[in-house]
Amino acid sequence: xxxxxxxRKSFRTALDLSSDYDVDSLEYRGIEKWDSxxxxxLVATLEDEFGVMIDTDEVIDMSSFTKACEILTKQGVDFGE
Amino acid sequence: MxxxxxxxxxTLSQSEKQSLLLPELVRLxxxxxxxxxxxxRILSATGHVSGREYREEADLPWLPVRLFKTQVLKSISxxxxxxxxxxxxxxxxxxxxxxxxxxxAAQTRMLSKTIQTVLGKQRLPMLVVDTTAIxxxxxxxxxxxxxxxxxxxxxxxxxWALDAxxxxxxxxxxGFLAKHGDQPFLIFGFTFMVWLYLYELARDHKxxxxxxILVHSGGWKKxxxxxxxxxxxxxxFAADTGLTRIHNFYGMVEQIGVVYLEGADxxxxxxxxxxxxxxxxxxTWAELPPGQPGLVQxxxxxxxxxxxxxxxxxxxxxxxxxxxGHWPGKRFSILGRLPRAEARGCSDTFSAGxx
Numbered sequence: 001x002x003x004x005x006x007x008r009k010s011f012r013t014a015l016d017l018s019s020d021y022d023v024d025s026l027e028y029r030g031i032e033k034w035d036s037x038x039x040x041x042l043v044a045t046l047e048d049e050f051g052v053m054i055d056t057d058e059v060i061d062m063s064s065f066t067k068a069c070e071i072l073t074k075q076g077v078d079f080g081e
Numbered sequence: 082m083x084x085x086x087x088x089x090x091x092t093l094s095q096s097e098k099q100s101l102l103l104p105e106l107v108r109l110x111x112x113x114x115x116x117x118x119x120x121x122r123i124l125s126a127t128g129h130v131s132g133r134e135y136r137e138e139a140d141l142p143w144l145p146v147r148l149f150k151t152q153v154l155k156s157i158s159x160x161x162x163x164x165x166x167x168x169x170x171x172x173x174x175x176x177x178x179x180x181x182x183x184x185x186a187a188q189t190r191m192l193s194k195t196i197q198t199v200l201g202k203q204r205l206p207m208l209v210v211d212t213t214a215i216x217x218x219x220x221x222x223x224x225x226x227x228x229x230x231x232x233x234x235x236x237x238x239x240x241w242a243l244d245a246x247x248x249x250x251x252x253x254x255x256g257f258l259a260k261h262g263d264q265p266f267l268i269f270g271f272t273f274m275v276w277l278y279l280y281e282l283a284r285d286h287k288x289x290x291x292x293x294i295l296v297h298s299g300g301w302k303k304x305x306x307x308x309x310x311x312x313x314x315x316x317x318f319a320a321d322t323g324l325t326r327i328h329n330f331y332g333m334v335e336q337i338g339v340v341y342l343e344g345a346d347x348x349x350x351x352x353x354x355x356x357x358x359x360x361x362x363x364x365t366w367a368e369l370p371p372g373q374p375g376l377v378q379x380x381x382x383x384x385x386x387x388x389x390x391x392x393x394x395x396x397x398x399x400x401x402x403x404x405x406g407h408w409p410g411k412r413f414s415i416l417g418r419l420p421r422a423e424a425r426g427c428s429d430t431f432s433a434g435x436x
Contacts, residue, residue, distance in 0.1 A: 057202060
């Protein structure tokens, strides 16, 4: 599975969305399921899936799917464009 | 791993702060005058006409914090409102604080910078001295729930110290300590719950909390009856559990994003660089010098979306000293509520029989 698909899958798992839900344009608080509690589940899921440590600033900064992609890229995850 | 971020947002001497904050606070006064009718009326009724000169922070107009319970005070249009925060008043009246998207982001960012001063940038394993029941209803959190959730951003691998019946969960705490107790970890809770449920348990079961960093808030009202003040709280935790890194903080929903944080020296609260306090005589409103207790006025440059940059609280406090403590600026303590003021605060919603 490509890294971007792993990221999509992590979002769907953490936010409890269906397996075909389009997550690429999601924003924090843009849908009911991505609330502050789910956000913590999402952070934990991403840390497990990609083996990274996300710090407090990044938790706060992770306001969209695109932002999550950027933050993980900085941590060395290759999304290959 | 828990290198602190130098002195973070606790860097300015009192004179530096005064010269940086005063023009910003004057700007905010004008900004809110121009964007809020109710605030503009209050200013003109109290002689604070547009263009008046202010030579120091103490000359600035202030609002009684209580006004947010009876008035809609905001400086943004209805369709810009992103979040409405409410306090947990016990007599029905609640403060309503209006944030737009930018203000909501700014308060989160500045709270984070403040707390990172003592925690570092890394999220630490976190023991929450509360019950998961407070965030069960995801659509409407109590003020207490919102406070806990806000702090959870600073932690990882969160464990709740109380079970669903609000009883201490010794096995959960033991499990947490077995896994994380040999490295720095974060403990968060409301002051009297931390005392009643964590301190007594840790003492009785000889739990080692020496690697913990405790952040707590919520007032001492319920502990005064047990003769526990801040000094005793710190002494007992250190003596019986090894926990010495303890940071009490003072804050309110009306100045969301600002926490006045206890320094490593203990027993003094400090103002972050974007905030300040003034102690006033409750009869004459005159500013009081260090050592004399009075009403606490809080100042902050954060509130852009509502006129909360200068507020007179109903709390009594005292400044202990200026530029003479662990961090620069004023160091102070909160002594309690002004007698007869309405009881208020997140932890007041907790209905334990022990309270």
